[in-house]
Amino acid sequence: MLGTHRDHNLGDLSISRRGFLGGSLKAAGISALPYMKADRSEAADRSRAKTNSNSHAHPLDPLTGQEIALAIQILRKERQIGDSFRFVSITLAEPPRSAIRKYRPGQPFQRQAFLVLMDVAKGAGHEAMVDLNLRTVLRLDPLPQGLQPAIMLDEFGKCEEAVKRSAEFLGALKKRGVTDVNLVMVEPWSAGYYGTEVAEDRGRRLMRALCFVRSEPSDNGYARPLDGVVAVVDLHKMEVIRVEDYGVVPLPPESGNWARQYLPKARQGSKPLKIVQPEGPSFTVKGREVSWQQWKFRVGFTPREGLVLHMVTYHDNDAERPVLERAAVCEMVVPYGDPGEQYYRKNAFDIGEYGIGTLANSLALEQDCIGTVRYFDAPMVDGRGRVVTIKDAICLHEEDFGMLWKHTDWRTNQSELRRSRRLAVSFVATVGNYEYGFYWYFYQDGTIQCEVKLTGIMNTTALKPGQRPEFGVEIAPQLNAPFHEHIFAARLDMSVDGPQNSVYEVNTVSLPRGPSNPHGNAFRAEATLLATEQEARRSVNASSARFWQVVNPNRKNRLGQPVSYRLISGENCPPFVQPDAAVMRRAGFALHHLWVTPYNPEERYAAGDYPNQNPGTDGLPRWTAANRSIENAELVLWYVFAHNHVPRPEDWPVMPVASLGFMLRPDGFFMRNPALDLPAPGLSQEKRQQKHPHRA
Numbered sequence: 001m002l003g004t005h006r007d008h009n010l011g012d013l014s015i016s017r018r019g020f021l022g023g024s025l026k027a028a029g030i031s032a033l034p035y036m037k038a039d040r041s042e043a044a045d046r047s048r049a050k051t052n053s054n055s056h057a058h059p060l061d062p063l064t065g066q067e068i069a070l071a072i073q074i075l076r077k078e079r080q081i082g083d084s085f086r087f088v089s090i091t092l093a094e095p096p097r098s099a100i101r102k103y104r105p106g107q108p109f110q111r112q113a114f115l116v117l118m119d120v121a122k123g124a125g126h127e128a129m130v131d132l133n134l135r136t137v138l139r140l141d142p143l144p145q146g147l148q149p150a151i152m153l154d155e156f157g158k159c160e161e162a163v164k165r166s167a168e169f170l171g172a173l174k175k176r177g178v179t180d181v182n183l184v185m186v187e188p189w190s191a192g193y194y195g196t197e198v199a200e201d202r203g204r205r206l207m208r209a210l211c212f213v214r215s216e217p218s219d220n221g222y223a224r225p226l227d228g229v230v231a232v233v234d235l236h237k238m239e240v241i242r243v244e245d246y247g248v249v250p251l252p253p254e255s256g257n258w259a260r261q262y263l264p265k266a267r268q269g270s271k272p273l274k275i276v277q278p279e280g281p282s283f284t285v286k287g288r289e290v291s292w293q294q295w296k297f298r299v300g301f302t303p304r305e306g307l308v309l310h311m312v313t314y315h316d317n318d319a320e321r322p323v324l325e326r327a328a329v330c331e332m333v334v335p336y337g338d339p340g341e342q343y344y345r346k347n348a349f350d351i352g353e354y355g356i357g358t359l360a361n362s363l364a365l366e367q368d369c370i371g372t373v374r375y376f377d378a379p380m381v382d383g384r385g386r387v388v389t390i391k392d393a394i395c396l397h398e399e400d401f402g403m404l405w406k407h408t409d410w411r412t413n414q415s416e417l418r419r420s421r422r423l424a425v426s427f428v429a430t431v432g433n434y435e436y437g438f439y440w441y442f443y444q445d446g447t448i449q450c451e452v453k454l455t456g457i458m459n460t461t462a463l464k465p466g467q468r469p470e471f472g473v474e475i476a477p478q479l480n481a482p483f484h485e486h487i488f489a490a491r492l493d494m495s496v497d498g499p500q501n502s503v504y505e506v507n508t509v510s511l512p513r514g515p516s517n518p519h520g521n522a523f524r525a526e527a528t529l530l531a532t533e534q535e536a537r538r539s540v541n542a543s544s545a546r547f548w549q550v551v552n553p554n555r556k557n558r559l560g561q562p563v564s565y566r567l568i569s570g571e572n573c574p575p576f577v578q579p580d581a582a583v584m585r586r587a588g589f590a591l592h593h594l595w596v597t598p599y600n601p602e603e604r605y606a607a608g609d610y611p612n613q614n615p616g617t618d619g620l621p622r623w624t625a626a627n628r629s630i631e632n633a634e635l636v637l638w639y640v641f642a643h644n645h646v647p648r649p650e651d652w653p654v655m656p657v658a659s660l661g662f663m664l665r666p667d668g669f670f671m672r673n674p675a676l677d678l679p680a681p682g683l684s685q686e687k688r689q690q691k692h693p694h695r696a
Contacts, residue, residue, distance in 0.1 A: 264539025
C-alpha cells in the first residue's frame with residue numbers, strides 16, 4: 001500500500017518533532033507552528049504503509065526509534081552520564097564499503113550507534129560509540145579542546161528566552177521605541193570563528209542573535225529588522241553576555257506579509273490539474289530499498305545531512321551494475337557580502353553547524369508532493385535524549401518530464417517519440433528564514449540528477465531614509481537584502497561498474513590554424529587523468545565546456561572504451577570572498593568545485609566533523625594536502641556548487657524558487673541509448689478518434 005507513511009512501532013519512545021519544537025518555541029514567546037497536515041484525504045488514509053520491516057532490514061538502514069532509545073539507555077547505564085549531558089545527534093555508524101559488499105540478505109549484521117554529546121556543566125563535547133548487538137559502550141571520548149558540536153534545536157528556543165529577559169537588551173529596545181518584547185523575533189546565528197573574538201568569548205559556546213520586530217503576532221518580522229542590535233549569548237549559561245549596539249536605524253515602514261490571510265484575493269483562472277496513476281506507481285519499496293525502471297537504491301537519512309542514498313545500481317542485461325555507493329549533500333555555507341561590523345560574521349554552515357536533517361519539514365500530500373506518493377519518517381533525538389520523529393520527512397514519487405527522445409524521418413514518414421519519466425526522492429528543510437529543497441532524480445536513460453531548490457524569505461537589514469545600499473539591493477522602502485552566496489558540497493562515493501575507478505577531466509579545445517586546421521574550424525575534446533588529490537583540485541570552466549569523467553579502467557564496453565559516468569555542472573560560481581577571509585579557514589572546501597579523495601570512512605564532511613566555532617582548517621583542504629593517489633582506487637568525488645544571490649524586488653516577500661545542481665550521465669556505460677525499449681506513449685489512432693471524434 002502507498003501514500004502517507006506512519007511508523008507505529010515507536011510507542012511511548014517517540015514524540016513528534018513538531019510537538020517538541022512547538023513547545024520549546026512557545027516557551028520562548030513564539031507563536032505555535034502550523035500543522036502541515038491537519039487534513040488527509042480518504043484515499044491517503046486507506047493507503048498508509050509501514051516503511052521499516054524486519055524481513056527487509058539492511059546494515060545501512062537508519063537507526064530506528066527503538067535503536068536510538070536503546071543506545072541512550074546503554075550509555076546512561078554503563079557510563080553513568082548525568083543530567084548535564086545533552087544529546088546533539090545519534091546516527092548509524094555506517095559499516096565500511098568492504099563489509100557492505102560481503103553482506104548477503106538474511107545474514108546477521110552489526111549495528112552500532114555514533115553519538116555526539118555536550119556536557120553543559122563542563123562545557124565539553126564528547127563522542128560515543130555504542131554496540132547495539134552487544135549492548136555495550138565501545139568508547140566515550142572528549143572532543144579536542146576548542147571544538148564545539150553542532151547547535152541543538154532546543155538551544156534556539158532557550159537562546160530567544162535569554163535575550164528577551166536581558167535588561168541590557170530591553171534597554172536597547174526602549175532606545176528604539178520598541179515597547180512590546182513579545183513582538184520581537186530573535187534569530188540566533190552561529191558565532192563562527194574569525195580571530196577577532198574578545199577575551200571573554202574564548203572557550204565559550206556562543207550564538208549571535210539578530211532581531212526583528214513584528215507589528216502583530218503573525219506578521220512577517222523580516223520586514224522590520226531591528227538593525228544595529230546584536231545580542232551575544234552564552235549557550236551553556238543561557239545568558240546574554242553583552243549587547244552590541246551599532247546605532248539606531250529606523251524600522252522600515254512597510255509590512256511584507258505573504259500568508260494567505262493577508263492575501264484574500266487569489267488569482268483566478270487556474271483550473272484543476274490532476275496527477276493520476278490508476279494502476280499505481282511504477283516503483284516498489286521493500287523496507288528502505290526502492291526499485292524503479294532498472295534503478296535500485298536504498299533511502300537513508302541523517303540528522304546532519306538529511307537525505308542519503310545508498311547502493312545505487314542499474315539493472316542491465318541481467319546484471320546489477322553499481323554506480324554509486326553513497327550520495328548526499330554533506331555541507332553548505334552561506335557567506336554574506338556586507339563588511340559592516342555587525343554583519344561580517346553572517347556565514348552560516350547550515351549542515352555542519354545546525355544539522356539540516358533536524359530541520360526537515362513534514363511533507364504534505366498534494367502540496368510538497370503530488371500523485372501517488374510514498375513517505376519515509378525520520379526518527380532522531382532531541383537534546384534531552386527523547387526520541388523525536390519527523391513524520392513524512394522524505395517523499396518518493398514519479399513525475400512526467402516531457403520529451404525523452406524523438407525523431408521523424410521525412411522520407412519514410414516514420415515518427416517516434418518517448419516521454420521521459422523520472423523518479424524523485426526529496427526532503428525540504430526550513431533554516432530560519434530560508435527553505436531548501438533537496439531533490440535526487442533518476443531518469444530512464446541512466447541519468448542521475450541532484451537539484452537544490454532555494455525559496456523562503458531573504459535575510460534583511462534596515463536602511464536609513466535616503467540611504468542606498470552598497471552591499472545589497474533595496475527590495476522595499478528602507479529594506480535591504482544583502483548580497484550572498486549559497487555554496488553546497490555533495491559527497492559522491494563512486495563505484496562505476498565496480499569499486500576501482502579513476503577520474504579524467506575533459507576540456508574542449510580549439511586547434512590553432514595550421515596544417516592540421518587549415519580552415520580554422522577544428523576543435524576536439526581532450527581528456528587528462530587526475531592521478532593525485534592535488535591534481536584533482538579543479539574548478540568549472542565554461543570556456544572549455546569542462547566536465548569530469550569517472551571511469552572504471554578495468555571494465556571495457558564493446559568498443560574497447562572504459563565504462564564511465566560524466567559529472568556535468570549546472571549553475572556554479574566561485575566564492576566571492578577573498579581567499580584569506582576568515583570564513584575560508586572553515587569553508588576551504590569552497591576554493592574548488594571538484595575534489596577527489598581515496599575512500600576513507602573517517603572523512604565524511606567537506607568542512608570536517610565540527611565546523612561550529614572551529615578555529616582551524618579541517619576537511620578537504622587538510623585531507624588532500626597528503627596528495628594521495630586516486631588512480632584506479634576506491635574514490636569519493638566532492639562536487640561544490642554555488643548560487644550567487646543578487647536580490648531582486650521580485651524575491652520579496654517570499655522568493656520564487658531558484659535551483660541549481662549537477663548531473664551524472666552515462667558515458668560508454670551502456671551499449672547504446674538504454675531508453676530505446678520504452679513503450680510508445682498515448683492512445684492509438686483508433687482510440688484517439690473515439691475519444692475526440694471532432695479531431696482529424
